[in-house]
Amino acid sequence: MEIDDSLESTVKVFRSLVLLGFHVDDSEVTLNVCLGKQFSGGDLFFRGVRCDKHVNTETQTVEILDYSHIPGHAVLHRGRHRHGARATTSGQRFNLLLWCRSSVYRELRKYQKGFLKLVWRMPTREKRTAACLNSCYQTGTTEEGRETCNPSLSRLQVFVCEFVK
Ligand SMILES: O=C(O)CCC(=O)C(=O)O
Numbered sequence: 001m002e003i004d005d006s007l008e009s010t011v012k013v014f015r016s017l018v019l020l021g022f023h024v025d026d027s028e029v030t031l032n033v034c035l036g037k038q039f040s041g042g043d044l045f046f047r048g049v050r051c052d053k054h055v056n057t058e059t060q061t062v063e064i065l066d067y068s069h070i071p072g073h074a075v076l077h078r079g080r081h082r083h084g085a086r087a088t089t090s091g092q093r094f095n096l097l098l099w100c101r102s103s104v105y106r107e108l109r110k111y112q113k114g115f116l117k118l119v120w121r122m123p124t125r126e127k128r129t130a131a132c133l134n135s136c137y138q139t140g141t142t143e144e145g146r147e148t149c150n151p152s153l154s155r156l157q158v159f160v161c162e163f164v165k
């Protein structure tokens with residue numbers, strides 16, 4: 001799956017007591033790089049991946065993940081992973097945000113049944129990626145098809161990497 005055709009980026013400066021509410025990003029994948037400088041607070045909180053239909057459903061205990069930004073480290077997560085940022089309680093926090101979109105993926109999503117058939121025919125690695133982007137952690141319910149909301153695939157969603165300084 002290629003995610004290379006639409007990239008929106010911005011450097012955000014989070015000053016004291018700026019709080020970013022609970023939301024999902026308009027992206028397939030988001031890269032959030034902490035550039036610094038000196039700050040406290042501003043923690044990210046993640047509360048599980050959801051499809052459009054289930055975006056406001058309850059959080060399961062296993063989905064609770066809090067993360068403290070570290071300058072020089074980046075977080076990579078799915079746009080559909082519900083998240084927010086707590087207030088920066090002192091100093092200034094600079095973060096580079098990259099919202100990566102795939103128009104091909106979005107087009108395929110419009111034809112959900114065809115999309116799932118196509119995913120099924122893919123080699124295993126691609127299948128895993130596509131299914132993972134498509135999943136929603138909503139136990140006991142499904143969206144339009146059986147494969148759509150898959151708890152087992154949507155738990156490993158946040159990756160942290162350290163940039164070479
Ligand atoms: O404050 C942050 O690091 C997160 C920002 C964010 O989630 C966004 O701008 O979409």
Ligand SMILES: [Fe+2]
Nearest residue numbers: 023024025083
């Ligand atoms: Fe976000």
